[in-house]
Amino acid sequence: MSKFILNIIHRPEMVPEYAEKVTGQGKKEDIGRKSLLTESLDIFKLQQEIAHENGFKTTIQMTYASLFNEEAVQLAKEHHEKYGDEIGLTLLGLPCKEFREKYKTKDFCIWMFSMEDKKSIVNDVFEKFHEVFGFYPTSTGSYYMDADLTNYIKEKYPMVKCAVATCWEEGPKAYRTCNNSWYTLFDGGPWNPWIPSKANTHAPAANAEEDSGIVAIPHLSRDLLACFDGNGSNFGTHPQNVLRGMIYKDGEYPYLFNLIDQYKSLQKYNNGYAYNMMFVGPGWMNKMGRWEAPYELLVKSYRDGMAYYAELRDKGEIEDMTMTEFADWYRVNKSYTEPECALWKDILYGSEKQLFWYVDPYLRTCVDMNQGGALIDLRPYVAKLEWPVGIGTKHVQDASYPFLIQSMYRAGYFTHYAGEGTIKSLKVSYEGEEVDLCLCRTKGKYSKKGKDTILTLDPVEIEFSDLKLKLVTTFTFTEGSSEIKVSRKIIEMSNPDAKVHLNEYMTACYGTTEYPEDMCGITLRCAGKEETKELSYNYKCREESVSNATKVEAVVPQINTRVSLIPGSTGMEGYLREGYAFSPMFTLGLTKTISNSEELITCLKLEKAD
Amino acid sequence: MSQAGKGRLNYRCPSCFMRDLDIDMFYDKDTEEYYCLRCQFTGKEDEVLKLNEMARFRYKNLLKRITDFE
Numbered sequence: 001m002s003k004f005i006l007n008i009i010h011r012p013e014m015v016p017e018y019a020e021k022v023t024g025q026g027k028k029e030d031i032g033r034k035s036l037l038t039e040s041l042d043i044f045k046l047q048q049e050i051a052h053e054n055g056f057k058t059t060i061q062m063t064y065a066s067l068f069n070e071e072a073v074q075l076a077k078e079h080h081e082k083y084g085d086e087i088g089l090t091l092l093g094l095p096c097k098e099f100r101e102k103y104k105t106k107d108f109c110i111w112m113f114s115m116e117d118k119k120s121i122v123n124d125v126f127e128k129f130h131e132v133f134g135f136y137p138t139s140t141g142s143y144y145m146d147a148d149l150t151n152y153i154k155e156k157y158p159m160v161k162c163a164v165a166t167c168w169e170e171g172p173k174a175y176r177t178c179n180n181s182w183y184t185l186f187d188g189g190p191w192n193p194w195i196p197s198k199a200n201t202h203a204p205a206a207n208a209e210e211d212s213g214i215v216a217i218p219h220l221s222r223d224l225l226a227c228f229d230g231n232g233s234n235f236g237t238h239p240q241n242v243l244r245g246m247i248y249k250d251g252e253y254p255y256l257f258n259l260i261d262q263y264k265s266l267q268k269y270n271n272g273y274a275y276n277m278m279f280v281g282p283g284w285m286n287k288m289g290r291w292e293a294p295y296e297l298l299v300k301s302y303r304d305g306m307a308y309y310a311e312l313r314d315k316g317e318i319e320d321m322t323m324t325e326f327a328d329w330y331r332v333n334k335s336y337t338e339p340e341c342a343l344w345k346d347i348l349y350g351s352e353k354q355l356f357w358y359v360d361p362y363l364r365t366c367v368d369m370n371q372g373g374a375l376i377d378l379r380p381y382v383a384k385l386e387w388p389v390g391i392g393t394k395h396v397q398d399a400s401y402p403f404l405i406q407s408m409y410r411a412g413y414f415t416h417y418a419g420e421g422t423i424k425s426l427k428v429s430y431e432g433e434e435v436d437l438c439l440c441r442t443k444g445k446y447s448k449k450g451k452d453t454i455l456t457l458d459p460v461e462i463e464f465s466d467l468k469l470k471l472v473t474t475f476t477f478t479e480g481s482s483e484i485k486v487s488r489k490i491i492e493m494s495n496p497d498a499k500v501h502l503n504e505y506m507t508a509c510y511g512t513t514e515y516p517e518d519m520c521g522i523t524l525r526c527a528g529k530e531e532t533k534e535l536s537y538n539y540k541c542r543e544e545s546v547s548n549a550t551k552v553e554a555v556v557p558q559i560n561t562r563v564s565l566i567p568g569s570t571g572m573e574g575y576l577r578e579g580y581a582f583s584p585m586f587t588l589g590l591t592k593t594i595s596n597s598e599e600l601i602t603c604l605k606l607e608k609a610d
Numbered sequence: 611m612s613q614a615g616k617g618r619l620n621y622r623c624p625s626c627f628m629r630d631l632d633i634d635m636f637y638d639k640d641t642e643e644y645y646c647l648r649c650q651f652t653g654k655e656d657e658v659l660k661l662n663e664m665a666r667f668r669y670k671n672l673l674k675r676i677t678d679f680e
């Protein structure tokens with residue numbers, strides 16, 4: 001298969017986010033302002049015109065506000081007839097006179113409402129849509145769709161097949177970039193389309209029983225390296241986001257095309273399939289300009305982006321679909337357990353950094369080749385964590401899927417002065433010297449063998465004062481296993497008789513943000529053939545170890561997760577380390593002394609705790 | 611001195627931008643300067659433009675078309 005699929009989505013947002021705040025500067029708020037409505041509709045028309053000129057069909061996601069606007073409704077009907085555009089319904093763009101009068105709130109993000117309001121809003125919006133068009137939509141969406149919301153929609157409107165359901169790594173970083181005032185906190189999901197589970201939108205369904213009934217698509221296709229550290233809203237298939245990042249000079253932004261091309265290149269890792277989506281809210285093309293980018297440049301970038309997609313289409317390299325067409329295609333061509341993979345390279349900063357991203361229904365992880373193959377992100381999807389969000393729940397705004405490892409939020413290898421950060425890596429020691437693979441920069445290669453996804457790293461060189469060696473790391477992800485097998489093999493030694501000590505370790509905690517959570521309640525356990533040692537986390541900096549280890553594990557009840565390291569051979573020592581208040585982490589490890597040509601195999605396993 | 615408003619374009623603070631913060635600046639027409647509410651930056655339009663140029667230093671591939679993604 002060779003398929004690169006494109007979804008283009010437009011929404012007639014009668015009161016664009018930003019627009020009222022920016023264009024209305026110095027005026028009293030009035031969301032019914034005539035000039036605002038006219039301009040908003042004009043932007044939608046222009047976006048549609050640009051797509052159609054380039055021969056694309058779009059998915060028109062009607063907003064609640066636009067359902068009260070005859071011209072917007074008429075345009076949607078015409079474009080459906082003439083261009084084959086799909087008429088869908090978004091839960092973005094709720095604000096309008098009718099909405100404010102009924103709900104008496106300025107809230108506008110569907111996942112943050114109380115469950116009672118979510119239901120009522122869904123009913124209102126879907127029924128109004130039906131009243132206007134005479135049918136129910138088959139696609140919907142928002143920046144985030146929580147599981148309870150999706151489940152309700154599917155129960156009430158089972159014809160819905162597709163939804164924009166998250167925005168990749170839009171969380172604490174976006175919040176901070178927006179002066180701590182943009183509450184879209186939903187890190188930790190897949191970057192490409194997936195089938196959400198009924199329990200948690202981020203975590204893909206493992207089988208029909210867990211299937212929420214929709215195909216989820218991300219809001220934009222994001223840069224998998226730049227967004228992991230920087231402000232996500234600068235690096236995506238959203239031309240004006242690229243301008244926001246100031247990633248252009250003299251009206252040229254090759255980065256946008258590099259990004260699209262890199263997404264296309266992901267076909268190599270996903271059985272020939274790749275995906276892109278462009279979804280620019282009208283606020284980004286308003287006449288006042290957007291920050292330092294004038295209107296003309298905003299429009300030019302949209303035209304250029306669309307023209308580039310058209311160029312690819314004309315070469316037979318990309319195919320446009322509406323959201324519902326895509327959902328149908330996805331259902332036929334993908335299975336629940338097939339992983340989504342991306343070997344991603346830096347295309348902006350000129351470094352040689354390379355990351356490997358992996359998602360399946362059991363876990364999401366990221367391997368950093370620039371740190372010798374350290375795991376820098378780990379989300380235990382296998383827990384299928386029930387995490388209600390919105391008013392009246394424990395998480396009014398925070399919809400992120402919790403991590404065990406997130407090396408940006410909870411430090412990785414490097415910490416200031418004391419303590420440890422979250423990371424999974426290997427330490428090699430010899431006669432009192434120790435080297436962590438985090439300091440060995442390398443590259444990786446992807447391969448596939450039956451049900452195994454294999455990432456093989458180029459050999460790294462380790463130099464002690466009295467010994468040099470080369471070591472190769474291989475990661476194997478077996479479909480459906482909820483495990484990552486890691487092999488560390490010594491392939492060369494300057495002294496073939498030397499023996500080195502390998503320490504495969506994982507330092508972890510749990511959370512969704514930069515700030516520490518209480519670790520009390522976590523149980524750490526190391527089991528050996530002869531004995532088992534266990535401790536309950538209490539910040540006492542304790543350590544335990546067993547010989548002939550069979551398993552070392554942590555049970556984290558706060559996120560209903562059991563994480564363990566399992567030896568792939570006999571004769572390993574297993575250890576655990578509790579942290580302390582200044583280092584609220586735990587460490588699990590397996591160690592063994594090995595010789596040249598020998599290999600240390602361990603397995604990281606994730607399970608639901610209860 | 612009357613209240614500040616918006617300038618010709620809605621410039622962000624270049625100093626904050628470089629620490630990944632998007633903060634709109636306001637314009638003081640008496641001094642013809644933009645200023646930031648959050649940090650201490652203040653500057654005329656040409657200085658803002660120059661600093662925005664500088665902010666791009668980290669994008670070493672800003673103008674490079676890339677075809678190899680291995």
Ligand SMILES: [Zn+2]
Nearest residue numbers: 623626646649
């Ligand atoms: Zn500032």
